[in-house]
Amino acid sequence: MKLNIALLAGDGIGPEVIDQAVKVSDAVAKKFNHEIVWTSALTGAAAIDAVGEPYPDSTHEVCMKADAVLFGAIGHPRFDNDPKATVRPEQGLLKMRKKLGLFANVRPTFTFPSLIDNSPLKRERIEGTDLIILRELTGGIYFGERGRKDNGDTAFDTCTYTRAEIQRLAKLGFEMAMTRSKKLCCVDKANVLETSRLWRETVQDMEKDFPEVTVSYEFVDAVAMRLVQWPNSYDVLITENLFGDILTDEASVISGSMGLMPSASIGIHTSLFEPIHGSYPQAAGKDIANPLATVLSAAMMFEDAFGLKEEAELIRSVVNKSLAEGIVTEDLSGKNKAYKTSEVGDWLAKNI
């Protein structure tokens, strides 16, 4: 099979972790007789520096022609504390999501038995946790009208949702629930927000099309609590963009395996796969960042974008082996030897 993959390394540790995912993917391709054509393109602060734009048209073209996009991370601290910066790396991310129609961000949170003790939560609270948050990614307050009034002294942002946007995301959620435990939780703030009431109304209307799925409706503040208290009581959660941003990050730290969590963004034109961690600028260029989340994102890509399940499983099993044998970067090595980012990648590729 021929796999056309756009490669967006981005900023900070992005290029380093992407390199390892490429090594591993190439090894898998060789073993299973696939041909991968990688096409690299600029994004984030790197793209701002090169062409003044965080998601240039040329990059968009590369993504549109690809069957899938493998993404590192973007963001640079020099933009963060400057509320007046006019071009920001994050704008590239949002533009990319919108232009590629990446409407659903799929974020699994699961545990690795060997890492459970890294969790801030007690073992008995997280054992067996295996949940997925489906975050709507191209609507809501991220993309509504915003601006200033009164000489800049008043600011506003608008959150908007249409029934069709909600249905599109919720349908994925119902379908995913059908392949799992048939439990779906719709997270909103319907006691306050009109958009949340439209979410709840729309999902309630869809229940009849999925009679086997049990749907619960919970407020975002209650979910923020229960995720810490009983994460293993959840299965599939669906939610709007901003709530999803907060809850997926919160969920990412409960398993103790934050540095290992992959994600997929399902789109109209293509799908994108990326680690959930950020660009971690402090570690950039030091060959110390953990590449496993990016490698596991590549596994998701093999399975979800190309239907290559066996290939995906092989990657996952080699990752598990590296964890079991302690071939890990300093964030996971504890008192044992810490391997370099590139050494972990080499080891994984060799063991494919």
Next chain:
Amino acid sequence: MKLNIALLAGDGIGPEVIDQAVKVSDAVAKKFNHEIVWTSALTGAAAIDAVGEPYPDSTHEVCMKADAVLFGAIGHPRFDNDPKATVRPEQGLLKMRKKLGLFANVRPTFTFPSLIDNSPLKRERIEGTDLIILRELTGGIYFGERGRKDNGDTAFDTCTYTRAEIQRLAKLGFEMAMTRSKKLCCVDKANVLETSRLWRETVQDMEKDFPEVTVSYEFVDAVAMRLVQWPNSYDVLITENLFGDILTDEASVISGSMGLMPSASIGIHTSLFEPIHGSYPQAAGKDIANPLATVLSAAMMFEDAFGLKEEAELIRSVVNKSLAEGIVTEDLSGKNKAYKTSEVGDWLAKNI
């Protein structure tokens, strides 16, 4: 001293826990020679049932005349899953906040040594946690324009903030930081939202007036993570209404003492004190709800509304004594005897 206090018991377990706080407050008043005049008024579902309105004008008048308001909880499940309900208990809460000008919700999160092992987090993660989240309570997306378009198929909510609203809240935050460790964290989403950029800009401008305070700026998604990872790394956090809703609830479960956390809402016309837990309808009328958060809210009231610090400290020390001696409700009693709500209240009042 004469203390005029409005008493809003509300729904669910509200009346039961309020009763205990009244007993304890009366015992304190007797001991210190104060005269408390309690004036009860309807609110929440109870008020909807009685007069068709969750925050009737008569209740507002009672609050406006009072020096402080002691509040139970409101909310009833029969409204939650009905997206088309036109009158909701929560509207009363929002109307009350707005009309009383309760612009700052003060939510401490601290640990009780004897309860630390109830936390879902590991002991070493939470020991020493003592943070305060200051949530803006009368602005943002809670009070902006909202509605439907396209025959109901599109919904919108608007988030608005003015510089003055932000300054008012931030000033309290800076002042509070000055009395503590002089660390202030401003939580926003300035990489996406215009209102957040106004928050960041405004707080940055205020830094020069409080040169001793070290201010950090963090994104709400990052804070949602760090609250679980290293809660004891925070001191005072300031944030807008919706982020505050989510983060204060998340913070409430980390200490293992959720049922004990009080809160204050500081207002233009008066201040309001309430437990952070909800109306917990499943437990209503059973005399099993934990009254300690409400009792500790009364302690906050003595101290913050009336400057009666000694009285507040006495309440806190009696609460600690009840914990140490196991005079607690079933949520805290473990394998030992569970006391009734009213028994805990009686015991506390007797020990004042």
